[in-house]
Amino acid sequence: MSQPRRLVLASDARHYTAHQKFAPILRHAPLLARRFGIVIETMSLEDLSAAGPGALDGAAALGLMLDFDASAHDIGVLLEDVVAPIRARGAKIILFDGDDDLGVLWGDALAAADICVKKHAYRDRAAYGRETIGKSNLTDHVARTYGQSFKGDMIPRSGGLPAADAAKIRVGWNIALDDKIAALSRRLPRPDHDRKDIDILCRASVADAVWTFPMRDAAVRRAETLADDFRVHAPTDRVSQAAYTGELQRSRISLSPFGYGEICWRDFESILAGALLVKPSMEHVETAPDLFVPGETYVPVAWDYSDLAEVAARYLDDEPLRRRIAEQARGRLLAALSGEWFVERFEETVVRPLLRAGSGVSSVLHPPAPAASGVSTRRDCAEPSTQ
Numbered sequence: 316m317s318q319p320r321r322l323v324l325a326s327d328a329r330h331y332t333a334h335q336k337f338a339p340i341l342r343h344a345p346l347l348a349r350r351f352g353i354v355i356e357t358m359s360l361e362d363l364s365a366a367g368p369g370a371l372d373g374a375a376a377l378g379l380m381l382d383f384d385a386s387a388h389d390i391g392v393l394l395e396d397v398v399a400p401i402r403a404r405g406a407k408i409i410l411f412d413g414d415d416d417l418g419v420l421w422g423d424a425l426a427a428a429d430i431c432v433k434k435h436a437y438r439d440r441a442a443y444g445r446e447t448i449g450k451s452n453l454t455d456h457v458a459r460t461y462g463q464s465f466k467g468d469m470i471p472r473s474g475g476l477p478a479a480d481a482a483k484i485r486v487g488w489n490i491a492l493d494d495k496i497a498a499l500s501r502r503l504p505r506p507d508h509d510r511k512d513i514d515i516l517c518r519a520s521v522a523d524a525v526w527t528f529p530m531r532d533a534a535v536r537r538a539e540t541l542a543d544d545f546r547v548h549a550p551t552d553r554v555s556q557a558a559y560t561g562e563l564q565r566s567r568i569s570l571s572p573f574g575y576g577e578i579c580w581r582d583f584e585s586i587l588a589g590a591l592l593v594k595p596s597m598e599h600v601e602t603a604p605d606l607f608v609p610g611e612t613y614v615p616v617a618w619d620y621s622d623l624a625e626v627a628a629r630y631l632d633d634e635p636l637r638r639r640i641a642e643q644a645r646g647r648l649l650a651a652l653s654g655e656w657f658v659e660r661f662e663e664t665v666v667r668p669l670l671r672a673g674s675g676v677s678s679v680l681h682p683p684a685p686a687a688s689g690v691s692t693r694r695d696c697a698e699p700s701t702q
Contacts, residue, residue, distance in 0.1 A: 320351070320352050320353050320354065320375040320376075321353075321354055321356055321371075321373060321374040321375055321376075322353050322354070322355050322356070322374070322375060322376050322377075322378060323356045323357075323358060323363075323370075323371055323374050323376070323377050323378065324337050324340065324355060324356065324357045324358075324378040324380070324411075325357070325358050325359065325360050325363045325377060325378065325379055325380065326357075326359070326360060326379070326380030326381075326382075326411075326413075327359055327360045327361065327380075327382060327385070328359065329382055330382050330383075330413070332413070332415070332490070332493075333380065333382060333383075333413030333414060334380065334413060335413065335490065335493040335494060335495075336380060336411050336412070336413035336432075336434065336487075337357070337378075337380065337411070337413075338492065338493055338494045338497075339488060339492040339497075339657050340355060340661070341355065341357070342494070342497070342657075343654045343657050343658065343661075346654045346657075346658050347658065347661060350658050350662075351661075351662070351666055353375075356374075358370070360379075360381075360389075360393065363393070363397060364389070364392070364393055364396070364397065367396065367397060368396075368397050368400040368401045368404075371397075371401045371406060374401070374406050375406060375407065376406055376407040376408070376409055376669065377398070377401060377406060377407075377408055377409070378409040378410075378411050379398070379408065379409070379410050379411065379424065379428070380411045380412075380413055381410070381420075381421050381424055382413075383414055383420055383450070383470070384469065385421075390421060390423070390424060391423065394423060394424060394427050398424075398427050399427065402427070407429045407430075407669050408427060408428040408429050409428060409429065409430055409431075409432060409665065409669075410424050410425055410428040410430070410431040410432070410483075411431075411432050411487075412431055412432065412433040412434070413434070414434075414576070415434075415574070415575035415576030415578075415579075416450060416451035416452070416453060416575060416576040416577075417433075417435060417436060417437050417442075417451060417452055417576065417577070417600065418443075418447065418450055418451045418452070418473050418474065419431065419433075419443065419476060419480075419481075419484070420450065420470070420473060422476060422480065425476070425480045425483060426477075426480055428483060429483070429668075429669060430483050430484075430485050430665070430668045430669065431483050431484045431485065432485050432486075432487035432664055432665060433484055433485070433486060433487065434486075434487070434488070434489040434490060434576075434578065434602065435486060435489055435576070435577065435578055435600050435601060435602035436484050436486050436600075436601050436602075437452075437599060437600070437601070438598070438599055438600060438601045439599070440478075440481045440482065440484065441478070441481075442599075443474065443476040443478075443480075443481035443484070444474070444475060444476060444477075444478060444481065445474050445475070446472055446473070446474040446475045447472065447473055447474045448465050448471075448472060449465035449468055449470060449471065449472070449473070449526075450468075450470040450473050451473070451576070452599075453527075453530070453573055453575070453576070453577070454468075454526065456530075456618070457526055457527075457529055457530065460529070461529040463526060463529065465526075468526075485664045485665075485668060486601050486602055486603055486664065487603070487660065487661075487664045487665070488603055488604070488651075488657065488660055488664075489578055489602045489603065489604070490578060490579070490580060490583070491582075491583045491604055491606065491648055491651055491652070492651065492652065492657065493580070495580060496580065496583045496584070496587070496648075496652070497652055499560070499583075499584060499587055500587055500648070500649060500652050503560070503564070503587050503588060505589075506564065506588060506589020506641070506642075506645070507564075507589075508567075508589060508634075508638050508641075510565070511564075511565050511566060511567045511589075511590075512546065512565055513546055513547075513548045513562065513565045513566040513567065514545035514546040514547065514566075514567050514568060514627070514631055515538055515541060515545055515546070515547045515548070515549075515566070515567070515568045515570060515627055515631075516548050516549075516562055516563065516565075516566035516568065516569050516570065516590065517534055517535055517538040517547070517548070517549040517569075517570040517572075518548070518549070518550055518554075518559065518562065518581075519531045519534055519535055519549075519570070519571070519572050519581075520532070520535055520549075520550070520551040521574075527573070527574050527575060530572050530573050530574075531572050531574070533572070533619060533620055534570055534572035534620055535549045535551075537620035537621075537623050538570055538620075538623070540624070541623070541624055541627060544624075544628075545627060545631060548562065548566070559584075560584065560588065563584055563585055563588035563590055564588045564589065566585075566588070566590040567590060567591060567630075567631060567634075567637060568590060568591045568593050568627060568630065568631065568637075569581070569585035569588075569590035569591070569592055569593065570593050570594070570623070571585060571592060571593070571594040572594065572595065573594075573595055577595075577597060577600055578600075578602065582594065582606070582613075583606070583648060586606060586612075586641070586644045586645050586648050587645060587648065589641050589642070589645065590641060591613075591614060591630055591637045591640055591641045592606070592612070592613040592614070592641075592644060593613065593614045593615075593616055593623075593626060593627075593630075594607075594613060594615065594616070595615065595616060595617070595618045595620075596609075596615040596616070596617070596618065597613075597615065598615070603651075603660060603664075604647060604648065604650075604651035604656070606644050606647055606648055610640065611640065611643055611644075612640065612643055612644035612647060613640070613644060614626055614630060614640065
């Protein structure tokens with residue numbers, strides 16, 4: 316029998332939502348061990364930097380997660396002192412991008428990696444070659460549409476990736492597989508569509524000082540204009556997670572505007588609650604699980620919500636159609652939360668690309684005897700106690 320292969324996942328885990336990119340890997344580590352002979356280890360970037368390349372002796376691959384607000388100097392040192400030596404020894408480098416948006420911030424890290432695994436990506440990879448105002452296409456949209464300046468932002472401009480580096484980008488899995496959504500899927504009962512008494516829910520308001528405000532406010536204001544014809548709930552107060560989930564369970568349509576990225580937890584919370592997901596068109600986005608198939612799992616509207624009234628009327632007047640799309644989305648989401656779905660996705664987006672790159676994990680398709688648990692954690696990363 317061959318020996319288990321080590322995949323070391325390194326991050327500083329300061330941003331919970333970004334670090335959730337690792338959540339399904341850790342949750343399904345025993346399955347990965349049995350299928351591919353991979354044993355998962357986790358460690359902090361601080362510990363990795365302190366230990367040096369010796370900490371990765373015998374590792375088949377290093378998975379790096381770099382936060383958007385990390386020190387550029389520290390990342391440069393890490394790439395030079397740790398990543399370059401282990402890559403020279405044959406270990407493969409996977410850049411895991413846990414950011415909310417479609418962009419790739421750390422170009423030097425991408426250049427040093429064999430593959431980059433994102434939550435979602437531009438469907439047209441050529442878009443990575445274009446520069447944007449601010450960090451992403453959405454900051455660029457807000458700047459050009461609403462006149463917001465990002466000159467004083469920590470990331471005033473981004474983009475302009477070389478085509479060879481953009482070609483390394485793989486769409487892995489999105490936040491539908493986060494622990495929060497997985498837990499909610501186990502807790503929520505099957506939706507009772509007959510008890511829904513809110514036609515349109517749009518709980519999306521943010522403070523006007525936040526750069527996402529123009530996009531969110533446009534959705535809230537447009538929804539409010541429909542209050543004479545439909546039962547609209549577009550509050551601006553904050554409520555508990557339990558109260559919010561209750562609102563979703565009572566809603567026929569959930570309007571989910573963009574935020575820091577195109578995809579948010581609200582999308583999947585809505586689907587699990589049996590609400591029809593309506594959000595700005597996602598045609599430019601590639602993601603998995605893809606629950607953004609028009610007319611099958613969600614309904615798109617224009618980015619300025621100019622067609623919201625027409626869309627709402629169509630689906631609120633056709634309850635069987637609304638239910639069919641909502642139930643299809645829920646069924647696909649539940650399927651994607653299974654271990655089988657994730658193992659297949661991991662093989663497609665991580666294992667096979669590394670094999671094509673001549674990885675040191677060349678024998679992972681012939682699994683050895685399984686490790687006891689498949690995961691070794693050097694530092695736990697706890698979920699925040701507040702919502």
